[in-house]
Amino acid sequence: xxxxxxxxxxxxxxxxxxxxxxxxxxxxxxxxxxxxxxxxxxxxxxxxxxxxxxxxxxxxxxxxxxxxxxxxxxxxxxxxxxxxxxxxxxxxxxxxxxxxxxxxxxxxxxxxxxxxxxxxxxxxxxxxxxxxxxxxxxxxxxxxxxxxxxxxxxxxxxxxxxxxxxxxxxxxxxxxxxxxxxxxxxxxxxxxxxxxxxxxxxxxxxxxxxxxxxxxxxxxxxxxxxxxxxxxxx
Amino acid sequence: xxxxxxxxxxxxxxxxxxxxxxxxxxxxxxxxxxxxxxxxxxxxxxxxxxxxxxxxxxxxxxxxxxxxxxxxxxxxxxxxxxxxxxxxxxxxxxxxxxxxxxxxxxxxxxxxxxxxxxxxxxxxxxxxxxxxxxxxxxxxxxxxxxxxxxxxxxxxxxxxxxxxxxxxxxxxxxxxxxxxxxxxxxxxxxxxxxxxxxxxxxxxxxxxxxxxxxxxxxxxxxxxxxxxxxxxxxxxxxxxxxxxxxxxxxxxxxxxxxxxxxxxxxxxxxxxxxxxxxxxxxxxxxxxxxxxxxxxxxxxxxxxxxxxxxxxxxxxxxxxxxxxxxxxxxxxxxxxxxxxxxxxxxxxxxxxxxxxxxxxxxxxxxxxxxxxxxxxxxxxxxxxxxxxxxxxxxxxxxxxxxxxxxxxxxxxxxxxxxxxxxxxxxxxxxxxxxxxxxxxxxxxxxxxxxxxxxxxxxxxxxxxxxxxxxxxxxxxxxxxxxxxxxxxxxxxxxxxxxxxxxxxxxxxxxxxxxxxxxxxxxxxxxxxxxxxxxxxxxxxxxxxxxxxxxxxxxxxxxxxxxxxxxxxxxxxxxxxxxxxxxxxxxxxxxxxxxxxxxxxxxxxxxxxxxxxxxxxxxxxx
Numbered sequence: 001x002x003x004x005x006x007x008x009x010x011x012x013x014x015x016x017x018x019x020x021x022x023x024x025x026x027x028x029x030x031x032x033x034x035x036x037x038x039x040x041x042x043x044x045x046x047x048x049x050x051x052x053x054x055x056x057x058x059x060x061x062x063x064x065x066x067x068x069x070x071x072x073x074x075x076x077x078x079x080x081x082x083x084x085x086x087x088x089x090x091x092x093x094x095x096x097x098x099x100x101x102x103x104x105x106x107x108x109x110x111x112x113x114x115x116x117x118x119x120x121x122x123x124x125x126x127x128x129x130x131x132x133x134x135x136x137x138x139x140x141x142x143x144x145x146x147x148x149x150x151x152x153x154x155x156x157x158x159x160x161x162x163x164x165x166x167x168x169x170x171x172x173x174x175x176x177x178x179x180x181x182x183x184x185x186x187x188x189x190x191x192x193x194x195x196x197x198x199x200x201x202x203x204x205x206x207x208x209x210x211x212x213x214x215x216x217x218x219x220x221x222x223x224x225x226x227x228x229x230x231x232x233x234x
Numbered sequence: 235x236x237x238x239x240x241x242x243x244x245x246x247x248x249x250x251x252x253x254x255x256x257x258x259x260x261x262x263x264x265x266x267x268x269x270x271x272x273x274x275x276x277x278x279x280x281x282x283x284x285x286x287x288x289x290x291x292x293x294x295x296x297x298x299x300x301x302x303x304x305x306x307x308x309x310x311x312x313x314x315x316x317x318x319x320x321x322x323x324x325x326x327x328x329x330x331x332x333x334x335x336x337x338x339x340x341x342x343x344x345x346x347x348x349x350x351x352x353x354x355x356x357x358x359x360x361x362x363x364x365x366x367x368x369x370x371x372x373x374x375x376x377x378x379x380x381x382x383x384x385x386x387x388x389x390x391x392x393x394x395x396x397x398x399x400x401x402x403x404x405x406x407x408x409x410x411x412x413x414x415x416x417x418x419x420x421x422x423x424x425x426x427x428x429x430x431x432x433x434x435x436x437x438x439x440x441x442x443x444x445x446x447x448x449x450x451x452x453x454x455x456x457x458x459x460x461x462x463x464x465x466x467x468x469x470x471x472x473x474x475x476x477x478x479x480x481x482x483x484x485x486x487x488x489x490x491x492x493x494x495x496x497x498x499x500x501x502x503x504x505x506x507x508x509x510x511x512x513x514x515x516x517x518x519x520x521x522x523x524x525x526x527x528x529x530x531x532x533x534x535x536x537x538x539x540x541x542x543x544x545x546x547x548x549x550x551x552x553x554x555x556x557x558x559x560x561x562x563x564x565x566x567x568x569x570x571x572x573x574x575x576x577x578x579x580x581x582x583x584x585x586x587x588x589x590x591x592x593x594x595x596x597x598x599x600x601x602x603x604x605x606x607x608x609x610x611x612x613x614x615x616x617x618x619x620x621x622x623x624x625x626x627x628x629x630x631x632x633x634x635x636x637x638x639x640x641x642x643x644x645x646x647x648x649x650x651x652x653x654x655x656x657x658x659x660x661x662x663x664x665x666x667x668x669x670x671x672x673x674x675x676x677x678x679x680x681x682x683x684x685x686x687x688x689x690x691x692x693x694x695x696x697x698x699x700x701x702x703x704x705x706x707x708x709x710x711x712x713x714x715x716x717x718x719x720x721x722x723x724x725x726x727x728x729x730x731x732x733x734x735x736x737x738x739x740x741x742x743x744x745x746x747x748x749x750x751x752x753x754x755x756x757x758x759x760x761x762x763x764x765x766x767x768x769x770x771x772x773x774x775x776x777x778x779x780x781x782x783x784x785x786x787x788x789x790x791x792x793x794x795x796x797x798x799x800x801x802x803x804x805x806x807x808x809x810x811x812x813x814x815x816x817x818x819x820x821x822x823x824x825x826x827x828x829x830x831x832x833x834x835x836x837x838x839x840x841x842x843x844x845x846x847x848x849x850x851x852x853x854x855x
Contacts, residue, residue: 063844092462092831092854174776175321175826220461222831222854 034077043074045226047173095225096125146192159185160217164196272349293757295538315822329836362424366434376410380470403848411450418443428496438525441696444487451480488705506730510605524696535688549683560794566784567603574785586814601730608671620654623798668796746787775828792826
């Protein structure tokens with residue numbers, strides 16, 4: 001009998017455990033908020049998992065934010081609940097400066113999410129990488145490109161270096177590169193026409209392609225600016 | 235009837251027991267009250283001992299794994315492989331916000347000042363010691379977090395519902411350094427000169443002062459290279475104009491310590507490598523140690539030796555061999571002629587160099603190398619340490635085993651040992667996976683590798699060689715190369731380097747390098763690289779090969795490399811049973827380390843920020 005009671009008690013607890021979830025769980029967030037970080041409508045490439053913006057929603061007891069990472073091609077997406085959010089790109093994030101939002105009068109972007117929403121966020125990059133042409137074969141890869149300086153006023157910053165990275169996968173930056181070529185900012189003679197060439201190393205297992213893109217490191221800015229990723233088959 | 239008697243008894247008991255007011259004010263039998271403690275020197279000392287014990291360290295003997303987070307060492311323990319596989323350091327890593335400890339220290343100081351039954355000299359010394367520990371704690375905070383609220387009294391909540399008067403803003407970064415420096419100047423007169431190494435002395439106060447001033451100076455000097463790592467309120471970042479002042483303070487404090495005459499470089503053994511090892515092991519005739527956390531065998535011990543002793547010499551059936559110094563570190567020890575060179579594994583044509591004995595490749599290097607690292611072909615505790623990775627045949631084929639000391643057949647049919655009893659074998663935990671074992675701080679005493687006994691080797695927080703190097707760096711930055719060379723050469727001469735450096739040879743790279751090889755595995759590398767603003771350049775997240783220029787302070791070093799010694803199998807040729815070496819990347823090392831700008835100052839927890847709106851965030855988080 002004693003055993004039975006314990007058994008029954010256990011069953012009751014289990015039943016309680018399984019049914020109780022109905023009461024304390026919310027539905028998962030369903031509204032898709034996505035878009036790109038852009039300059040004049042053109043997405044800005046960055047390295048993966050490095051550049052974030054923050055979404056703050058007021059009215060909660062503990063104050064925290066939702067960090068949304070910007071993908072390599074400048075896109076982002078996040079699933080949210082309906083509500084009023086404030087979007088902030090922290091000042092030290094990304095190879096760009098924030099624009100003043102007309103509605104809030106600061107760089108904070110007010111956001112009302114009541115359905116799925118697609119929005120591009122305009123920012124002011126220090127530079128843009130222009131006319132990128134990357135080509136190569138199984139022994140070496142060459143990139144031709146130019147730099148356009150966008151911010152030329154008191155906030156202008158110099159070029160620290162430009163780098164051509166090769167990677168085995170579609171994640172391309174210094175962390176994953178298997179070969180790179182770099183040119184210091186002081187060694188650039190013509191900003192409109194820069195050439196970088198780097199060799200293709202042996203890969204294990206062998207593969208008939210690499211991914212490549214060029215990156216620009218700006219003086220005093222941690223996050224690099226990147227061109228779009230090119231796949232080179234050979 | 236029984237019931238009535240019982241009720242009467244109960245009533246009597248009830249009425250008499252509570253009658254006495256003193257029942258509620260009795261002295262407890264099992265704990266000591268504050269006033270009782272402050273009547274007795276011995277009891278105060280035991281409270282103080284607890285405070286000493288709580289001085290925080292990041293890398294320490296009882297947390298060997300923290301030594302493997304950078305490029306100094308490889309962790310030969312599956313549970314720690316992630317240290318070589320994570321790309322980024324967390325923003326919260328090595329963070330600290332320990333106001334519980336600071337409150338305890340403040341309470342101690344307040345009680346000591348109020349105590350009236352202690353001898354005045356003893357009382358002054360107790361107060362000075364607590365202030366020393368408090369300064370150590372603030373120094374530990376500032377080097378991790380930048381400026382923190384400077385609270386020098388115990389805070390009490392008045393239960394009014396309004397805690398705002400307890401909310402202190404962060405002090406400027408340099409104000410915390412100033413506090414440490416001024417506090418040491420103020421209390422050093424109350425401390426004894428020598429006589430103890432585990433309690434505060436004049437020497438310990440001056441050693442803390444010179445280190446703190448040097449840190450502040452280099453943040454002021456090199457912080458300009460990372461303008462993003464600063465806050466407008468100077469909670470983080472020190473103005474460049476303050477650099478020279480701090481360098482002067484650092485130099486003066488170091489020279490005052492030298493002038494005490496209490497401390498000297500340890501120089502008791504004729505063999506320089508042996509001598510260097512014994513700096514850390516010898517606890518009796520050792521005037522180099524200024525301040526240490528002492529462990530005594532069989533009273534309080536630590537397991538550093540148990541965890542790191544070479545596999546074939548271990549005294550427990552499990553554990554051992556977990557901390558493998560990296561080839562990056564090993565090759566940065568310079569040659570005896572003061573030049574730098576990678577370990578010569580191949581000649582100019584790219585052909586392997588054949589060595590008669592495995593230790594020959596390390597010949598002619600700084601003796602500190604053999605005093606810090608157990609190299610292939612050398613001995614430890616009088617026994618040979620057997621590190622080799624297998625046989626290499628003439629056509630480059632490899633004959634090896636996946637068991638330590640495993641045996642098998644050679645091509646000629648002979649049954650032979652195919653790999654060392656100490657490794658390296660890829661992915662085999664607790665062996666020399668990258669070809670080296672740590673020697674610094676590993677106890678040579680038999681029994682110290684057993685759980686029951688453990689090692690009593692002490693953890694040295696300040697030693698004389700560091701003070702000399704602090705002075706050398708400060709003098710160099712102030713433009714006095716002659717003085718810098720003099721101090722640095724003292725350390726190098728003791729190390730066994732035969733040729734002095736000329737004043738013109740003292741460069742920034744030399745200073746970095748000297749600290750790297752002299753002070754490795756002593757909880758310096760992270761703080762040094764942070765204050766020089768080198769961390770984000772050396773650990774920049776790029777997977778580059780091992781540098782060929784080990785003397786270059788800015789050479790990228792993000793992955794830990796190893797060195798495989800192979801025995802040559804070529805019967806009938808002169809190379810048979812000779813040795814060749816190959817650099818390699820241990821298989822668990824996937825990803826390069828990346829130190830981001832946000833790592834320079836650790837993240838302040840959301841609980842702290844939510845609780846006190848006056849606290850500003852650290853930059854880049």
